[in-house]
Amino acid sequence: MTFVLTAVGAALAVALELFEAMAIVLAVALTRRVGAALAGAAAAVLACAALGVVLGPVLVAQVAGDALHVVVGVALLLFGMEWLRKGVLRLAGRRARSDSYAEFVAEREALSEAPPPVAGGFDWPGFVVSFKGVLLEGVEVILIVTVLAARPGGLAPTAVGGTAAVALVLGLGFFLHRPLRRLPETELKYVVGLVLTTFGTFFCAEGLGADWPLGDGGLVIVLAFWLLLSQGAVRALAGAGRGRPASTEAAA
């Protein structure tokens, strides 16, 4: 159960962030120069890899035992409950749905208004846009994956889920942009929020010396609780806001 939930959580988080990053890289590649888009993305991937190599061992070496459970739990709660909050607001119609394709179109429009790259020169503006977009999405991926992998027994399922997600997204990249439009991003991000929040609650409580009934099976109880609470919140917010237009808050 723990293995499957960790792998699913890591896979979904990695895949969704990669989709968002790919939307930006594609927009730069199609609007400006492919070389600058790929160079920016590659530089950001290297920076993220360096962060992951440093962060993981430091976290495990410096924080051990119950304290590690609490630190990992709080970190997962910070990410998970924010994803869950946004998911509830989107499902209740209080916020624009998550849409990487819309971001792709908006990014293309913004880039098309910028001065075109100089003939024969390197496209630095395209490089910077691609680098920044991939870096911001990548750092979130690294933080989530590091925290999931740092807990005892977390490395293998996180690696399996993360690797599967990278292969899936890169594979779909060949067939973009139709899959990008069909992806139910809002629902998937809501599920990631549920999984991360469940793990965060579970590990934090263990770090504070509490035992869950059924051992690891207690994850199902916690997951069911957050599912019921969040769905109740969706219904309450949707009912209270009926007739109101969706918020124009950023969809990211």
Added chain:
Amino acid sequence: MRALRKLILGETWALPIGIFVAVGVAAVVRSLAGSADWWEDSGGFVLLALLAGAFVAGLGFRR
């Protein structure tokens, strides 16, 4: 820095503050419980209830 803060803490202050308060209160209750068995059996649900309160507060139902 604003992007980094948004990345780690999210878009609102209510939720991260609520999470830290919930975990802090749970830690205090645990220390007050001492060696009592009830915390081992029920501490997880105490934390769950505190986090649920933080989550509902973070949703901003009044808006």
